[in-house]
Amino acid sequence: DIQMTQSPSSLSASVGDRVTITCRASQSISSYLNWYQQKPGKAPNLLIYAASSLQSGVPSRFSGSESGTDFTLTITNLQPEDFATYYCQQSYNTPLTFGGGTKVEIK
């Protein structure tokens, strides 16, 4: 199985900050990497697909990038509604696997 390692597991940030979350795949997954946001008691919500494509309806302050097996989710100008947990997910191989999550908390 492909292991997806997210870092950090949590971070504290302030409104207006720029936040970066990293996801590392245990092997090459090409660009088959998706990012989700999850708020407490809710289902995950797709933010970014294919490493860098913004899902329809998602604010442009969210962006994704890749470098080899390292993938990054960046949130610029952090907003109050962005405090949540973020997960990466690879679709290169079955079983699909998710990262362990990064909780973004208010500083």
Add this chain to the structure above:
Amino acid sequence: EVQLLESGGGLVQPGGSLRLSCAASGFTFSSSAMSWVRQTPGKGLEWVAAISGSGGSTYYADSVKGRFTISRDNSKNTLSLQMNSLRAEDTAVYYCAKDRGRNFGVVTRFDYWGQGTLVTVSS
């Protein structure tokens, strides 16, 4: 508006069975592959099973292979997960998730999710 509504969760004893359902609306159901994804506080998100839009292809995580069966009824816009020989480690919130495409594979991404249904396996 796309809606996915899970049902069927509950408390079951180890070794027991449970059938989850997901009622879909707001999109052409047969045009989307569907998956079940579960979430536990300790293990995070875990993909469980998937089925193609036609229902002709199914896929399972090793942890549930041989015990769980995913199926769909495109005439009723319903996705199901039959869970047998349940174990304590199957305790989780189970989500049905809509795939962007008709076939499950490398371009799979879950663009809509249900609200989840809790399955608790305990004596």
